[in-house]
Amino acid sequence: MNDDQPFCYRVQNLTKAYGSRQVLQLDALDIRPGEIFALVGPSGSGKSTLLRLLNFLEPPTSGAITFQDATVDAGRPAPLALRRRVTTVAQRPILLNRSVWANVQFGLQLRGSRDREGTVAAALAEVGLAHLARQAARTLSGGEAQRVALARAMVIAPDVLLLDEPTANLDPYNVGVIEETVRRLNRQRAMTVVLVTHNVFQARRLAHRIGLLLDGRLIEIAATEDFFANPQDPRTGAFVRGEMVY
Amino acid sequence: MAGFFDSSRPLRIIQVIQIYASRSFPINGTGHGLIEALRLIFTGDAALLEIVSLSLRVSGIALLFSTLIGVPLGAALGLGRFVGRKLIVAFMYTGMGFPPVVIGLIVYLLLSRSGPLGSLNSPVVPTLFTPGAMVIAQSIIAFPLVAGFTMAAVMGVDAGLRQQVRALGATTWQTTLTVLAEARVGVIVSIIAGFGGIISEVGAVMLVGGNIDGRTRVLTTAIVLETRQGNFDLALALGAILLAITFIINVAMLRMQGKTLDE
Ligand SMILES: Nc1ncnc2c1ncn2[C@@H]1O[C@H](COP(=O)(O)OP(=O)(O)O)[C@@H](O)[C@H]1O
Ligand SMILES: [Mg+2]
Numbered sequence: 466m467n468d469d470q471p472f473c474y475r476v477q478n479l480t481k482a483y484g485s486r487q488v489l490q491l492d493a494l495d496i497r498p499g500e501i502f503a504l505v506g507p508s509g510s511g512k513s514t515l516l517r518l519l520n521f522l523e524p525p526t527s528g529a530i531t532f533q534d535a536t537v538d539a540g541r542p543a544p545l546a547l548r549r550r551v552t553t554v555a556q557r558p559i560l561l562n563r564s565v566w567a568n569v570q571f572g573l574q575l576r577g578s579r580d581r582e583g584t585v586a587a588a589l590a591e592v593g594l595a596h597l598a599r600q601a602a603r604t605l606s607g608g609e610a611q612r613v614a615l616a617r618a619m620v621i622a623p624d625v626l627l628l629d630e631p632t633a634n635l636d637p638y639n640v641g642v643i644e645e646t647v648r649r650l651n652r653q654r655a656m657t658v659v660l661v662t663h664n665v666f667q668a669r670r671l672a673h674r675i676g677l678l679l680d681g682r683l684i685e686i687a688a689t690e691d692f693f694a695n696p697q698d699p700r701t702g703a704f705v706r707g708e709m710v711y
Numbered sequence: 712m713a714g715f716f717d718s719s720r721p722l723r724i725i726q727v728i729q730i731y732a733s734r735s736f737p738i739n740g741t742g743h744g745l746i747e748a749l750r751l752i753f754t755g756d757a758a759l760l761e762i763v764s765l766s767l768r769v770s771g772i773a774l775l776f777s778t779l780i781g782v783p784l785g786a787a788l789g790l791g792r793f794v795g796r797k798l799i800v801a802f803m804y805t806g807m808g809f810p811p812v813v814i815g816l817i818v819y820l821l822l823s824r825s826g827p828l829g830s831l832n833s834p835v836v837p838t839l840f841t842p843g844a845m846v847i848a849q850s851i852i853a854f855p856l857v858a859g860f861t862m863a864a865v866m867g868v869d870a871g872l873r874q875q876v877r878a879l880g881a882t883t884w885q886t887t888l889t890v891l892a893e894a895r896v897g898v899i900v901s902i903i904a905g906f907g908g909i910i911s912e913v914g915a916v917m918l919v920g921g922n923i924d925g926r927t928r929v930l931t932t933a934i935v936l937e938t939r940q941g942n943f944d945l946a947l948a949l950g951a952i953l954l955a956i957t958f959i960i961n962v963a964m965l966r967m968q969g970k971t972l973d974e
Binding site for chain 2: 517520522545548549551552553555557559561562571572575576617618621627
């Protein structure tokens with residue numbers, strides 16, 4: 466964590482286009498170190514695309530993303546070392562066809578390091594799945610698989626955890642476990658979290674700040690309380706009340 | 712390797728046949744022929760062993776080359792997006808169904824003394840009628856099979872997996888290896904399919920190997936010869952062994968494919 470910097474990410478004049486189709490246009494967005502920032506918006510508004518850019522999986526079409534002490538410019542892939550400080554848990558937990566343990570250990574393996582301090586076991590225990598370590602990942606239920614995906618992400622101790630609708634389609638129990646784990650990672654390890662969700666209630670439960678994305682543009686960014694109680698943009702109010710037609 | 716390509720055989724098949732013939736064993740196949748075939752197999756007949764061993768060595772080495780070329784090629788075609796990809800895929804599909812005997816003919820022409828490769832007199836280019844020439848022909852027959860099945864296996868892996876693996880910090884190389892590991896059963900099937908395609912092939916090895924007794928005679932070409940000469944027991948013994956090998960290959964393949972379905 467870099468405490469003397471007011472931001473973890475600074476996004477400036479960023480656009481992303483696929484072919485001739487522009488899907489993102491963000492003038493300015495700061496994500497603060499140690500916060501949980503929720504990004505809400507209807508389907509197709511560009512939330513997943515923004516997360517891919519924040520994970521440096523794709524470069525922006527124009528503009529720049531400053532992350533900690535490095536700036537990634539348009540059209541150029543980010544250095545590996547930068548990409549390795551961030552990771553994503555997606556809506557669909559795509560696990561490898563290996564044991565649960567091997568899945569959680571995977572990020573360490575990629576970095577050529579070994580599980581010396583029992584990080585893998587600790588991560589599995591943290592999501593309540595220590596007893597499934599030796600099981601084949603393909604035999605897990607949806608909720609268990611998503612918790613393994615979360616454990617797999619936390620093992621590499623990223624500076625930023627990106628979550629792309631991590632609890633869509635999960636039952637309330639698993640939603641609870643995942644939300645609680647994310648909150649703990651944020652509080653105890655000061656992990657910065659960007660949570661994409663279309664569930665405003667989840668955003669309210671977890672986030673310090675919330676941004677609304679519509680058609681690739683940020684309509685409003687506000688502290689969670691203000692976002693709900695005192696929205697500046699009428700579309701925010703409509704979205705919060707579930708009145709937005711999409 | 713050198714020993715493999717020019718080893719001399721102590722006992723010639725013809726001698727074996729002559730010995731058996733002089734003992735007035737029936738050589739016309741029925742009943743007795745089968746028993747004799749089994750006897751040849753179970754007493755570990757030297758000439759028979761030589762043929763089996765050469766077959767396995769030629770096809771084994773050819774398979775090694777085919778795997779070294781075919782698996783990376785299949786992975787590149789399955790995962791990459793580059794100019795000329797479609798054309799290479801079209802060539803590869805053609806190669807998968809290409810008549811092996813035509814490949815034998817092409818290799819024959821390339822390696823013959825006046826051919827473009829044979830005329831180089833290079834030590835790395837094997838001469839015609841050696842196991843080395845057979846390895847080349849079989850490698851060319853097998854690698855499109857390995858590449859084609861590997862490509863299909865790799866393309867069957869969840870498209871989101873690559874992105875997720877990269878998000879966890881994988882390099883391009885690590886991502887490719889991870890996808891190949893996910894497709895491992897299909898990759899193994901591709902290798903087995905390649906082996907099945909060459910161990911039982913007769914035309915190409917006949918052309919470029921010449922079926923020389925004790926030097927380039929393999930299971931398939933020996934069967935042809937022994938049948939023509941009326942040595943049905945030996946032909947049957949060889950046939951039984953080839954059948955056993957291909958049977959094992961097919962069982963292995965089915966088991967692996969069944970595993971794909973399970974997983
Ligand atoms: N790789 C891509 N190629 C072309 N269009 C894409 C690609 N990825 C996303 N899009 C388009 O960008 C828009 C935003 O998509 P996405 O970021 O997935 O939205 P969200 O996650 O908010 O539902 C959609 O219209 C989608 O069709
Ligand atoms: Mg999305």
